Amino acid sequence: MNDQHTAPVLPVERVRQLDIIRGFALFGILLANMPFFASPVVYQMLLDGSMWTDQVSRGAEWTIQFIASSKFFTMFSFLFGLGFILFLDRAREKTAKPQSLFLRRLVFLLAIGIVHAFGIWFGDILVIYAITGLFLLLFYRREAKTCLYWAFGLLALPVVFLSLGALALYMTGEGFAQPEQSIAMYEQMVEQSIAAYGSGSFGEIMNQRTADYWFMFSNYLFMAPMILAMFLFGVYAAKSKMHTNIKEYLPFFKKVWVITLIIGLPVNFLYVNSYFEQGSDITYHSLLMPAASTIAGPALCFFYITSLILLYQSRSGKWLLNPLRAVGRTALSNYLLQSIVCTLIFYNYGFGLYAELEPIYWIVIAVVxxxxxxxxxxxxxxxFRFGPAEWLWRSLTYSSRQSFRN
Structure with missing residues (x-):
């Protein structure tokens, strides 16, 4: 084996359904991110959950939360974990140090994420993926079932603790009022966000973006166990060869489809209702919401994935889903493009529509x-063989300029 002959996996080697799932996930990511692009929801959710009072707007917000929230970053996480095994298995055939190559891949993903987070949009997920991805190296040589147990454990722990806390607050009927200083700070941040993104200069927008990112970073850290759990579900799927034996696993996928629908749907109702019931006080809703999200997000993520796999088995399903393959093959580029376009729509260096468009228009923008x-x-x-961001990432990872055109 010779490190000098290391090369990326060519597009023709891809598993078709994975690209379709990845492409579908990009739409869900866009829909879930729309409230964060368009409004100061980062701070508003800590006050009363929404800045909109009319029924149409609240209904649109409810729809976005129900369909998309926590279902699609988990889907990307699952695919990231699966791709980790595929990457290392293929790299191992060409280099004596596949883990070192994966580390290079993470370092450059981190660099792209930092540019995205501080230069384009504070809601970046790439940085936390790159950091959490380091833990995957601990599981590369573990048995598939070991990875599965760890995945369930990482999801179960926060659910148990949050649920017990919510139950205690519910049984006692007590809660905790946030300090008036905190409420005043969140109200100020709402106003500051609207002023900066809606009418501020480029420098003011950059300062606000930086402040928002660091404010959100603690939330990203809370998401890390769920992200790692979904990574490990992907590792389990790859080690079990589910992606290459889809026909063989169809009965399993059908069972997963039923189970995740039965679990995910009612818990998701609980999550969304808790999201809109929460106020500025810390009550059982404040703990029930993240607990329910930790269950509903992964459950409906797998419901969506198995729905796509089962739909793809029919001729009409293939015809319907195949256009998503190209989006999935250029997922990183499309993810960055979504941020660029949406910030141009909502920030003052573009059309300046921040906090002005009602949520129903967020859905329209996402679809268009x-x-x-x-x-x-x-x-x-x-x-072209790769998207522009994929080409850059691959060229940096392999320390050589990759062929770009087909």
Whole structure:
């Protein structure tokens, strides 16, 4: 084996369904991110959950939370873990140090994430993926079942503790009022966000973006166990060869489809209702919401994944889903493009529509933008081997300029 002959996996070697799932996940990511692009929801959720009072807007917000929240970053996490095994298995055939190559991959993902977080949009997920991805190296040589047990354990611990806390607050009927200083600070941050993003200069927007990112970072750390758990579910799927033996696993996928629907749907109702019931006080809703999200997010993530796999088994399903393949093949580029376009729509260096468009228009923008991404992605992959961000990431990872055109 020779490190000098290390090369990335060519597009023709990809598993088709994985690209389709990845492409579908990008729409969910866009939909889930729309409230954060368009409004100061980061701080508003700590006050009363929403800045909108009319029924149409509240209904649109409810729909976004129900369909998308916590279901699609978990889906990307699952695919990241699965891709980790595929990457190392293929790299091991060409280099004596596949783990070192994966570390390089994470370092450059971290660099892209930092540029994205501080230069484009504070809601970046790439940084926490790169950091959490380091823990995957501990599981590369573990048995598939060991990874599965760890995945369930990482999900169960926060659910147990949060649920016990919520139960205690519910039984006692007591809660904790947030200090008036905290409420005043959140109200000020709402106003500051609207002023900066809606009418501020480029420098003011950058300062606000930096403040928002560090404010959100503690939330990202809370998400890390769930992300690692989903990584490990992906590792389990890869080690079990589910992605290459889909026909053989169809009965299993059908069982997962039923179980995750039965579990995910009612718990998701509980999560969304708790989200909109929470106020500025710390009550059982404040603990029930993240506990329910930790169950409903992964459950409905797997419901969506198995739905796509089962749908793809039919001819009409293939026809319907195949356009998503190109989006999935250029997932990183499309993820960054979503941030660029949406910040141009909502920030003052673009159209300055921050906190002005009602939530129903967020859904319209997400649908129109993603339809455009399907078209441009299919045009792109017909001419180029990788998306521009994928090409850069691969070239940096392998320390050589990758061939770009087909």
């Amino acid at each position: 933008l993603f339809a455009f991404q399907i078209l441009i992605s299919n045009w792109w992959v017909a001419r």
